[in-house]
Amino acid sequence: MVSQLQPKEIIYPDQDGNPMSDNTKQFRWIVVIQQNLEALFANDPSVFVAGDLLWYPIEGDNKTRTAPDAMVAFGRPKGDRGSYQQWKEDHIPPQVVFEILSPGNRLTEMNKKQEFYDRHGVEEYYLYDPDRNDLSGWLRTNDRLAVIDEMQSWVSPRLGIRFESSEEDLQLYLPNGEPFKTHTQLLQQRDQARQQAEQAERRAEQAERRADLLAEQLRSMGIDPDRLP
Structure with a gap:
């Protein structure tokens, strides 16, 4: 009796040995691009944003792969992944990718x-040399990636962000017109929003205590506060 050989399990490594930058x-x-895009779609559970994550487009092929500096996949849930294995992602490729050049x-x-990116279905590809x-x-x-002739004031169809270049630098703007922020600025913005929410909660609690105290005073005077006009 000839025993059947079991198919060898294919390993899809989470790292390619190359540094992130x-x-x-x-x-x-x-970091700025990945973090701002993540913040932009924070409330949309069906948009996945990642940075320097290996993307495997073909099941059974662990050699065909790349790791975009930043990528956005619409129609995919948020959550941690060791790599983006497209056949496990409803066969949806990242629609938008970014690459930042280094020397x-x-x-x-x-x-x-x-x-x-052209072969595997990317819809928008942006390459920046800082x-x-x-x-x-x-x-x-x-069905092909074609060069965008004019990038000045270009608005991404998928992301809604705007690109503006000056002689010194590139600036990206969110759909609401606010500029992309650094990681530190995003943290400060988050902390400020938390502080404002806590202050609003404290003011509401104080107002509720004052209302309760006033109601008790009225009752002590024989007045039912619930019957006041």
């Missing part, structure tokens, strides 16, 4: 990434 400038941009990125490497302050973008048109 080559320098502080690249890292800062990656260590080679032209061949970036061309391969663009081909990867050293040269150079922004490029591609939008899926007729």
Whole structure:
């Protein structure tokens, strides 16, 4: 009797051995984009945002993969993942990806990434070189990623964010017109909102105590506060 060989389990590593960034400038941009997009869609449970997460588009193939500096997948739930395995994500590819160039990125490497995003269904691809302050973008048109001719004041169809470039820097704006914030500014904004909520809660409690005290005083005078007009 010939025993059947069991198929070998395919491992999809969570890391590719490459660093998230080559320098502080690249890292800062990656964090700013990922964190602001995460904050933008914080209340939408069906939008998944990640940074430097390996994406495997083909089941059974652990060699075809890449890790966008930031990516957004609409129609996918939030939650932790070791990697984005597309067949486990209802076969939905990330629709929007960002890459931040560093001096260590080679032209061949970036061309391969663009081909990867084109082949595997990305709808919007944005590439920024912070050293040269150079922004490029591609939008899926007729089933191919086509260059966006004018990026100045470009508004992402999927994200609703706006890109504005000056001679010195790139600025991204949220759909409500507010500029993207640094990680520190986002934390400060969150803390400020929490403090304001706590202050409002304390004021409400104080007002309730004053109302209860007034009602007791009225009752002591023989007046039913519930019957007052």
